[in-house]
Amino acid sequence: MNGAESVVRSLHAAGVDVCFANPGTSEMQFVDALDRTGLMRCVLGLFEGVVTGAADGYARMANVPAATLLHLAPGLSNASANMHNARKARSPMLNLVGDHAVRHRGYDAPLTSDVAGAAAPFSDWIKTATSPETFAQDAMEGLAAAMARPNGVATLIAPADIGWDAGGVVAPPPPPPEFAALDENAVTEAAGKLDAQTVLLAGGTVLEHPGALALLHGIAEKTGAKVLAPTSNRRCERGAGRAAINKVPYPINMALETLAPFKRAILIETVPPVAFFAYPGKPSLLLPAECEVMTLAGLDGDGPAAIEALADCVGASQRIAPAVLPPSPMAGAITPATIAAAIANALPENAIVVDESITGGRDMWGATQAAAPHSWISLTGGAIGDGIPMALGAAVACPDRPVVSLQADGSAMYTIQGLWSQAREQANITTVIFANRTYEILKTELFAVGANPGRSALDMLDLDRPNLDFVALARGMGVPAQRIEDAAALQRAIEDAVLEPGPSLIEAMM
Amino acid sequence: MNGAESVVRSLHAAGVDVCFANPGTSEMQFVDALDRTGLMRCVLGLFEGVVTGAADGYARMANVPAATLLHLAPGLSNASANMHNARKARSPMLNLVGDHAVRHRGYDAPLTSDVAGAAAPFSDWIKTATSPETFAQDAMEGLAAAMARPNGVATLIAPADIGWDAGGVVAPPPPPPEFAALDENAVTEAAGKLDAQTVLLAGGTVLEHPGALALLHGIAEKTGAKVLAPTSNRRCERGAGRAAINKVPYPINMALETLAPFKRAILIETVPPVAFFAYPGKPSLLLPAECEVMTLAGLDGDGPAAIEALADCVGASQRIAPAVLPPSPMAGAITPATIAAAIANALPENAIVVDESITGGRDMWGATQAAAPHSWISLTGGAIGDGIPMALGAAVACPDRPVVSLQADGSAMYTIQGLWSQAREQANITTVIFANRTYEILKTELFAVGANPGRSALDMLDLDRPNLDFVALARGMGVPAQRIEDAAALQRAIEDAVLEPGPSLIEAMM
Numbered sequence A, B: 001m002n003g004a005e006s007v008v009r010s011l012h013a014a015g016v017d018v019c020f021a022n023p024g025t026s027e028m029q030f031v032d033a034l035d036r037t038g039l040m041r042c043v044l045g046l047f048e049g050v051v052t053g054a055a056d057g058y059a060r061m062a063n064v065p066a067a068t069l070l071h072l073a074p075g076l077s078n079a080s081a082n083m084h085n086a087r088k089a090r091s092p093m094l095n096l097v098g099d100h101a102v103r104h105r106g107y108d109a110p111l112t113s114d115v116a117g118a119a120a121p122f123s124d125w126i127k128t129a130t131s132p133e134t135f136a137q138d139a140m141e142g143l144a145a146a147m148a149r150p151n152g153v154a155t156l157i158a159p160a161d162i163g164w165d166a167g168g169v170v171a172p173p174p175p176p177p178e179f180a181a182l183d184e185n186a187v188t189e190a191a192g193k194l195d196a197q198t199v200l201l202a203g204g205t206v207l208e209h210p211g212a213l214a215l216l217h218g219i220a221e222k223t224g225a226k227v228l229a230p231t232s233n234r235r236c237e238r239g240a241g242r243a244a245i246n247k248v249p250y251p252i253n254m255a256l257e258t259l260a261p262f263k264r265a266i267l268i269e270t271v272p273p274v275a276f277f278a279y280p281g282k283p284s285l286l287l288p289a290e291c292e293v294m295t296l297a298g299l300d301g302d303g304p305a306a307i308e309a310l311a312d313c314v315g316a317s318q319r320i321a322p323a324v325l326p327p328s329p330m331a332g333a334i335t336p337a338t339i340a341a342a343i344a345n346a347l348p349e350n351a352i353v354v355d356e357s358i359t360g361g362r363d364m365w366g367a368t369q370a371a372a373p374h375s376w377i378s379l380t381g382g383a384i385g386d387g388i389p390m391a392l393g394a395a396v397a398c399p400d401r402p403v404v405s406l407q408a409d410g411s412a413m414y415t416i417q418g419l420w421s422q423a424r425e426q427a428n429i430t431t432v433i434f435a436n437r438t439y440e441i442l443k444t445e446l447f448a449v450g451a452n453p454g455r456s457a458l459d460m461l462d463l464d465r466p467n468l469d470f471v472a473l474a475r476g477m478g479v480p481a482q483r484i485e486d487a488a489a490l491q492r493a494i495e496d497a498v499l500e501p502g503p504s505l506i507e508a509m510m
Helices: A003-013 A025-037 A048-062 A072-089 A102-107 A115-122 A132-147 A160-164 A184-191 A204-208 A210-223 A252-259 A303-314 A336-346 A387-397 A418-424 A440-448 A455-461 A470-476 A487-499 B003-013 B025-037 B048-062 B072-089 B102-107 B115-122 B132-147 B160-164 B184-191 B204-208 B210-223 B252-259 B303-314 B336-346 B387-397 B418-424 B440-448 B455-461 B470-476 B487-499
Strands: A018-021 A041-044 A067-071 A093-099 A125-128 A153-159 A198-202 A226-229 A236-238 A264-268 A292-297 A351-356 A374-378 A403-408 A429-435 A481-484 A504-509 B018-021 B041-044 B067-071 B093-099 B125-128 B153-159 B198-202 B226-229 B236-238 B264-268 B292-297 B351-356 B374-378 B403-408 B429-435 B481-484 B504-509
Touching: A003 A025, A003 A132, A003 A153, A003 A160, A018 A025, A018 A048, A018 A387, A025 A067, A025 A093, A025 A160, A025 B440, A025 B455, A041 A387, A041 A418, A041 B455, A048 A067, A048 A072, A048 A093, A048 A374, A048 A387, A048 A418, A067 A072, A072 A093, A072 A115, A072 A153, A072 B072, A072 B115, A093 A115, A093 A132, A093 A160, A102 A160, A115 A125, A115 A153, A115 B072, A115 B115, A125 A132, A132 A153, A132 A160, A153 A160, A184 A292, A184 A303, A198 A204, A198 A210, A204 A210, A204 A236, A204 A303, A210 A226, A210 A236, A210 A303, A264 A303, A292 A303, A336 A403, A336 A429, A336 A487, A351 A387, A374 A387, A387 A403, A387 A418, A387 A429, A418 A429, A429 A470, A429 A487, A440 A455, A440 B025, A455 B025, A455 B041, A470 A481, A470 A504, A470 B470, A481 A487, A487 A504, B003 B025, B003 B132, B003 B153, B003 B160, B018 B025, B018 B048, B018 B387, B025 B067, B025 B093, B025 B160, B041 B387, B041 B418, B048 B067, B048 B072, B048 B093, B048 B374, B048 B387, B048 B418, B067 B072, B072 B093, B072 B115, B072 B153, B093 B115, B093 B132, B093 B160, B102 B160, B115 B125, B115 B153, B125 B132, B132 B153, B132 B160, B153 B160, B184 B292, B184 B303, B198 B204, B198 B210, B204 B210, B204 B236, B204 B303, B210 B226, B210 B236, B210 B303, B264 B303, B292 B303, B336 B403, B336 B429, B336 B487, B351 B387, B374 B387, B387 B403, B387 B418, B387 B429, B418 B429, B429 B470, B429 B487, B440 B455, B470 B481, B470 B504, B481 B487, B487 B504
Parallel strands: A018 A041, A018 A067, A067 A093, A093 A153, A125 A153, A198 A226, A198 A264, A264 A292, A351 A374, A351 A403, A403 A429, A429 A504, A481 A504, B018 B041, B018 B067, B067 B093, B093 B153, B125 B153, B198 B226, B198 B264, B264 B292, B351 B374, B351 B403, B403 B429, B429 B504, B481 B504
Antiparallel strands: A236 A374, B236 B374
8 A cells, every 4th residue: 555545544534535636746646546445525626725715614514624635835825825714714624735756855846845834824733744654644643633622724745755655554543632621710700700891702613503602692691791703703503593693893993893892801712803904093902902801711612611601600591582584675786785685585494604705795694693594604814715615615515505605706706716616516506796896895995094096096906897707707617607686686596596406606796 | 105105116216117916905005105106007916826927927028027916925825836937937026915014913813824934935035024214125125136147036025014104215226137257167168078969958048049049059060969948948039030949858758868868968047957746766857867967157147148158169150940830730620739730820920929738739839930930938837827827917018019828728727817817908818728628737647657547536637527618718807719629710710819909718629
């Protein structure tokens, strides 16, 4: 057995059975091993950002990582933006990156560059395999690192000869990850601080447990404390019959205003909220300077267990405030409000919503609170181009659930190639393009630095001249598509599309 | 004047007047400065690989770098594959990469990561600006590094506040770069080694000087020595009436066979040739083990001057062997031979050929030797996805010259977004997609490792299921397009397309 086969067999035995791949010459022994063993589902991406974005979406839904297969430092760097997003989501990922054979490394061949150096800024764990005998062990170490609490991105660099040489040994799966122990003193201390000037900031796995969220609301109702989630999160289980949670807003002024009333913050699987960007004359930390901050459960802790202990301590039980679905939109223009209403009403039971709708989707979170129960995964690291691939990965993880992918037009273009993989995998994904034909968020930011933009600046921010035709782009990659300009028609189109198997795309003209 | 404006003004004064950009929030002060000063032509890319690929193509034709404007570490990593290609081409490039404001860096905001770390594997020079007062000076230092012989990739990291704060000071342009001095002893030594068992390997600027190439052939004719160019090169000036040069072949067996006869190699602006990849049982270095290697002019030397001195020494003068244009193809299938003949005959006077045709283009170099005189730029670093952006950059550098972009289908998908920028800039680019619907080169490589591929392996290498429709993709980005299945029709279509202003795309079905 060669090194590559020992890795494939070990990963499969450890529960990793999907590989998102964009291989090159130095990974051919993996392609061969995957082919011969038939142990993993292999999904080809036509660009590496699709590969890691899909692995991110997969892991967020499956709670185990997919493997990725990437080609040398340039392939890795193409993949890095979505490794960054996965890392910020604390989504587990295991990258296998081919490198030149060890003896070839010193010759500065055309594709030679520093693979480990390129991986470092985007990985929590990095190792370079050194022998076929220990290669599978390295892979298991990487898998353990990816699965350790909180999850992370592991990158194993695989010189070609380590993969093709004989001597591979299957390695046993790593032990299951452990949560940090609950701090009983912190529970008592937190219980003593709960009043109307206290905010409970809950992220991580809390948002994936509707029961924990409902308990949190029970605590809030009992004590007067408020509940908020971070701006960006790995996944949230929500919708009708589940407890709602508001997020710290993205715009800095709204975030500061939202958090201004609080004298105390209790953190559960999150850290003190930070502004996305610095702005002249504005703080970086969003909580008031005098706000007292305590941690009930750290990023490596078990937030739901901590919440249960806190609820016991204050005698609170689950509470779910009734939420109201906005009415279906009437015929008329597609605006942030009407697109939100259309999607909220069209969302089928048990859907997965992938949200990279950016400015056009500003009303989405609120409007969908009373929609049919669904999972919500969204851009976390701010590196746009995660939506189309994440939708692919989520659909691979959950083949029986419809995926609704809310996609800003500018962001869509970074990994538009993912539509082809959606078509090849016949994934049930309905992509809604929020077509405002501008990097709208950057216009806001440009005005924020006090500029009065002229033609040249607007040319850097507008996506017109020529207009992007997403219907043509989708069809060019085998995805059926249509353009919709009316809000009521949009709702009907989404309702129809989610019932059809396979992918489709709707360009919603805003 | 703020820091950003001082940089823009200094760059412009130093001859940098084009900026390829995909800015984000942390670069808004640059967008503003570029807008207010109006000193540079700004070209928007919808993905960062387009930005750096275009800057590469621009520099190869203009001999001065364009500036790029990139957003934080994820934007930089999206740009890195084409930084890698530029670096391997020794194409000058100056990247401005925004980072968070200095005071915001420690807070692990969503878009925080190690920008300098991400830049390192793909840059020859890196600096992080530290004050508005010295920011323009830093930019000039970066420009000098990019322009120093041999050219390189310079990356200047620009924290947002250094750009927006007042105190910017315009800095004087760097001195012009200098060639390493000619080694007269090396000339005499080389002259003594010239016979039929000697190969003159000439790269770098030699290929950009038809006179130097003709002299090299005069030397060869006089002494019996052979002349070869490296497999990948920054630019070659060639075509009817210019001296032809063969390249070291890409396939390792052909390369070894080509170089086997030589006992001596004389290097001019190049290094000893290395195999692209390592293969079991094959050497990494392509020259025979016992071959004696000497350097007449290093990578930082003046190859054409060295060749002139060598020609003087042996009493050789310019020689141009007549080359023969293949006949126009008859009606029939598009194959590597007929597509080469069609393009060779269709190529207009003074065209720029951008070559990322990979396996489908294996006959291109030979067939076009007697085509109308043209410039030839091609993929250098093996990181596919350079062709569409390089064509954009070349067209921006030379607005009066037609660009013919030879593009493999698989590679095209890495930076397909560049077609939109071609349309926006109304660049006269005719893209010919070599549509064989497979990563053909990887199939060869897979067989080379002894595999007998099954369905899963072929699925990683084939681009069918669904077929990519490049006509739809191009139209979706505003580029007129057609599909051609006949070789004679292909020649006519290219002849027509180069006469039309603006971009067009021809999907040639192979």
